[in-house]
Amino acid sequence: xxxxxxxxxxxxxxxxxxxxxxxxxxxxxxxxxxxxxxxxxxxxxxxxxxxxxxxxxxxxxxxxxxxxxxxxxxxxxxxxxxxxxxxxxxxxxxxxxxxxxxxxxxxxxxxxxxxxxxxxxxxxxxxxxxxxxxxxxxxxxxxxxxxxxxxxxxxxxxxxxxxxxxxxxxxxxxxxxxxxxxxxxxxxxxxxxxxxxxxxxxxxxxxxxxxxxxxxxxxxxxxxxxxxxxxxxxxxxxxxxxxxxxxxxxxxxxxxxxxxxxxxxxxxxxxxxxxxxxxxxxxxxxxxxxxxxxxxxxxxxxxxxxxxxxxxxxxx
Amino acid sequence: xxxxxxxxxxxxxxxxxxxxxxxxxxxxxxxxxxxxxxxxxxxxxxxxxxxxxxxxxxxxxxxxxxxxxxxxxxxxxxxxxxxxxxxxxxxxxxxxxxxxxxxxxxxxxxxxxxxxxxxxxxxxxxxxxxxxxxxxxxxxxxxxxxxxxxxxxxxxxxxxxxxxxxxxxxxxxxxxxxxxxxxxxxxxxxxxxxxxxxxxxxxxxxxxxxxxxxxxxxxxxxxxxxxxxxxxxxxxxxxxxxxxxxxxxxxxxxxxxxxxxxxxxxxxxxxxxxxxxxxxxxxxxxxxxxxxxxxxxxxxxxxxxxxxxxxxxxxx
Numbered sequence: 001x002x003x004x005x006x007x008x009x010x011x012x013x014x015x016x017x018x019x020x021x022x023x024x025x026x027x028x029x030x031x032x033x034x035x036x037x038x039x040x041x042x043x044x045x046x047x048x049x050x051x052x053x054x055x056x057x058x059x060x061x062x063x064x065x066x067x068x069x070x071x072x073x074x075x076x077x078x079x080x081x082x083x084x085x086x087x088x089x090x091x092x093x094x095x096x097x098x099x100x101x102x103x104x105x106x107x108x109x110x111x112x113x114x115x116x117x118x119x120x121x122x123x124x125x126x127x128x129x130x131x132x133x134x135x136x137x138x139x140x141x142x143x144x145x146x147x148x149x150x151x152x153x154x155x156x157x158x159x160x161x162x163x164x165x166x167x168x169x170x171x172x173x174x175x176x177x178x179x180x181x182x183x184x185x186x187x188x189x190x191x192x193x194x195x196x197x198x199x200x201x202x203x204x205x206x207x208x209x210x211x212x213x214x215x216x217x218x219x220x221x222x223x224x225x226x227x228x229x230x231x232x233x234x235x236x237x238x239x240x241x242x243x244x245x246x247x248x249x250x251x252x253x254x255x256x257x258x259x260x261x262x263x264x265x266x267x268x269x270x271x272x273x274x275x276x277x278x279x280x281x282x283x284x285x286x287x288x289x290x291x292x293x294x295x296x297x298x299x300x301x302x303x304x305x306x307x308x309x310x311x312x313x314x315x316x
Numbered sequence: 317x318x319x320x321x322x323x324x325x326x327x328x329x330x331x332x333x334x335x336x337x338x339x340x341x342x343x344x345x346x347x348x349x350x351x352x353x354x355x356x357x358x359x360x361x362x363x364x365x366x367x368x369x370x371x372x373x374x375x376x377x378x379x380x381x382x383x384x385x386x387x388x389x390x391x392x393x394x395x396x397x398x399x400x401x402x403x404x405x406x407x408x409x410x411x412x413x414x415x416x417x418x419x420x421x422x423x424x425x426x427x428x429x430x431x432x433x434x435x436x437x438x439x440x441x442x443x444x445x446x447x448x449x450x451x452x453x454x455x456x457x458x459x460x461x462x463x464x465x466x467x468x469x470x471x472x473x474x475x476x477x478x479x480x481x482x483x484x485x486x487x488x489x490x491x492x493x494x495x496x497x498x499x500x501x502x503x504x505x506x507x508x509x510x511x512x513x514x515x516x517x518x519x520x521x522x523x524x525x526x527x528x529x530x531x532x533x534x535x536x537x538x539x540x541x542x543x544x545x546x547x548x549x550x551x552x553x554x555x556x557x558x559x560x561x562x563x564x565x566x567x568x569x570x571x572x573x574x575x576x577x578x579x580x581x582x583x584x585x586x587x588x589x590x591x592x593x594x595x596x597x598x599x600x601x602x603x604x605x606x607x608x609x610x611x612x613x614x615x616x617x618x619x620x621x622x623x624x625x626x627x628x629x630x631x632x
Contacts, residue, residue, distance in 0.1 A: 119435060122472045132474045135511035150511075154470035156438045158448045195451035195466075 001277035003312030006040055013052035016041070020049070021057060029068045031302040038081055039309035043273060046081050072261045073303040080269045080310065085120035088113070089128050091266060092121065092153075096136050101145055101227035104234055104249065105266065106137070110152035111238035112245065115159055122153070144185040144228050151194035152235065158197040168203040169211075171196070175204070176212055179219045184229055193235055202240050243275050247282040250291065259298045264307070272310040280311060317593035319628030322356055329368035332357070336365070337373060345384045347618040354397055355625035359589060362397050388577045389619040396585045396626065401436035404429070405444050407582060408437065408469075412452050417461055417543035420550055420565065421582065422453070426468035427554035428561065431475055438469070460501040460544050467510035468551065474513040484519040485527075487512070491520070492528055495535045500545055509551055518556050559591050563598040566607065575614045580623070588626040596627060 011019070016037050023030040023037075038046060053061040065077055079087050088109045095105040109121060125133040134154045141149055171192050178186045196204070208216045217233045225233070237245040246267050253260040253267070271279055283291040292313050299307060327335070332353050339346040339353075354362060369377040381393055395403050404425045411421040425437060441449040450470045457465055487508050494502045512520070524532045533549045553561040562583050569576040569583070587595055599607040608629050615623060 119472075126472075126474050126476070130474060130476050130478050132472055132511060132513070134471065135474065135513075138507045138511045150507075151466070151470070154467070154472070155450065156435075156442075156448055156470070158442050158446060158451065160442070160446050162446050191454045191466075195448060195454045197448070197451075 001275065002042075002273045003276040003280070003310065004040065004042060004273055005312060006042060006045070010041075010045065011037075013045070013048040014056070016045075016049045017053040017056050017061075020053060020061060024064050024068045031069070031073070032305070034065070034069075034077065035302065035306050035309055038077065039306055043084050047083055050081065069302075071303075072265065072299075073301065073306065075261075076265045076269065076303060076306050079265060080272075080306070083124070084270070084273075085117065085124040086128065087269065088117075088121040089124040089133070091270075092125065092133055093129055093136070096140050099140050101231065104263075106149055106153065107231060107234045108238055108245070108266075108270070110149070110155065111235050112242040115155075115157050118153070119156065145231070147185075147187070148190055148194070148228070148231060148235075151190055155194050157195070160197070161199050163197075163200050163203045165203060165207075168200060169207050172204045172208040172211060175208060175216060176219075179216070184220065184232060189232070193232065193239075198239050201236075205236065205240055243278045243282050246271055246275075246279050247286055250279070250283060250294075251287060254294050254298045261299075261303075264295070264299070268307050268310050276311055317591065318358075318589045319592040319596070319626065320356065320358060320589055321628060322358060322361070326357075326361065327353075329361070329364040330372070332361075332365045333369040333372050333377075336369060336377060340380050340384045347385070347389070348621070350381070350385075350393065351618065351622050351625055354393065355622055359400055363399055366397065385618075387619075388581065388615075389617065389622065391577075392581045392585060392619060392622050395581060396588075396622070399440070400586070400589075401433065401440040402444065403585065404433075404437040405440040405449070407586075408441065408449055409445055409452070412456050415456050417547065420579075422465055422469065423547060423550045424554055424561070424582075424586070426465070426471065427551050428558040431471075431473050434469070435472065461547070463501075463503070464506055464510070464544070464547060464551075467506055471510050473511070476513070477515050479513075479516050479519045481519060481523075484516060485523050488520045488524040488527060491524060491532060492535075495532070500536065500548060505548070509548065509555075514555050517552075521552065521556055559594045559598050562587055562591075562595050563602055566595070566599060566610075567603060570610050570614045577615075577619075580611070580615070584623050584626050592627055 019033060019037055023033040038049075041049065050061050053059075062078060062081055065081070066074060069077055079090070082090065091105045092109055095103045110118060113121065122133050125131070125136075129136065134150050137149050137153060138146060174188050175192065178184050178189045183189075192204070193201070205216050212219070217236055220229050220233050220236075234245060237248075249263050249267050253263040267279075268276075280291045283289070283294070287294070291311060292308055295307050295311070296304060335349060335353055339349040354365075357365065366377050369375075378394060378397055381397070382390060385393055395406070398406065407421045408425055411419045426434060429437065438449050441447070441452075445452065450466050453465050453469060454462060490504050491508065494500050494505045499505075508520070509517070521532050528535070533552055536545050536549050536552075550561060553564075565579050565583050569579040583595075584592075596607045599605070599610070603610070607627060608624055611623050611627070612620060
């Protein structure tokens, strides 16, 4: 469930554009007004505002905002205002350019989106970067990670509820054997994880637990995990319980000294309109702390205001 | 260019449905009338006829036609009348169920369609078979073929004209090394072939010829080709000159004793509305024989009439 609140009646895109123009024109910038407008509009509404703003003033609102704002706040406003598929294309491109096996963006984009959403990300990537997403990943990564990531971003998983239990049992066994033999980079593991539907994989993981006495992610952890095993665990979490994955990323982004603003921003902007309510509940269960309090303690200024607006500070 | 001719004015979908109803009702079936209508309508028109027929008579026109017709004619009418993406899903499913490394359907569907068309095939496959196309291929094939086919059907190639010549030269060299070292199943070969855009690959193959003195497909042939090398050659032809590939398939389907009706039907129904004019010209250049004469000599009856209608017998 979304944590975005939209005022009723909603101002027209023209009114919003005029207000945003005032916020960026002249001396100084009115950051509060920017948050008040863009932080309280849905993706479709923000999209319309960008189009209207361009028609009225002949400039790209996002370019203007980038030139007026700075640092974490700039990045958060930029990513938030983008169309979700285009935002994912930007996040994917960042991840590919500074490729690091610990980066989670590509795993989230490929596994915690619907099949149709992932296709739209691939289309947005074409338009923005004049390449295909899988083409850039394949050219910039190597080895097991390349096999896994190319397969994941290229997948178009079936989304119906049908599950072949016989197959799920057989594949749980294959996964168990691969883990036992410390061969989790085996092509059968990648095939199962990257092509099967989410309901089928859930059935497979459930059977795994029933048969072998622990969750598959426990098994992947206890084997002195490397980056590839960590990636598989993230894939599995993004498939079977995305809200748990995002809760964990939020927790890790704030629990150490020094905040990981890249991760914090990414989770807030990509999940605010999807399952942030659920993530907030989960966060509280897991840490006995409200997410808004954690964010308030770790951030400041306009950046803090925007994040708190997006996670719905008032309805906690 | 299409070889389908549509009468002007075109009868309404209701008139067409009524005529088709007459053709299948009562004693005997009026095959001529079926060809006269369906053989002279575009994909969009056939689609509307199917919808209208269902509304008028509460039965699926295709199911009715299947029950009234038989053998090669039945299969040709069925495949022709299907929506193109759905037809490709059916052809892909047939190829997967009777998997044989010499089967060309999956290579054609993944390489001789536009990126958007291939996505629509994947969507149609979900609806028809409750699985994803790549999921079924991955589960029913093995080894190098699996790597190649899964990568090809999952690709969503960029379609813009931009080519990085530096990259094209580097990748031509990689391909040449793989062929020289008899390692054409190398993952870099599959990466290049399955992720790069068609304009990029054309530049790569052109550079290959300029630099090494022969077309890459010659090199792949002279190395005592196996099924995998043959598949790569088909992929390359489907990417750089699909009309030459389809001309060759037509030629092979009819040049031996006994016609390969599966291949003949597939090429005629999948290319009639795309590039059949070009294929006919090519066929004549290559064989000094008109395609309509070859088909007339190798087939008979209603099946022959339908094929000749689809390739535009009158405008040769």
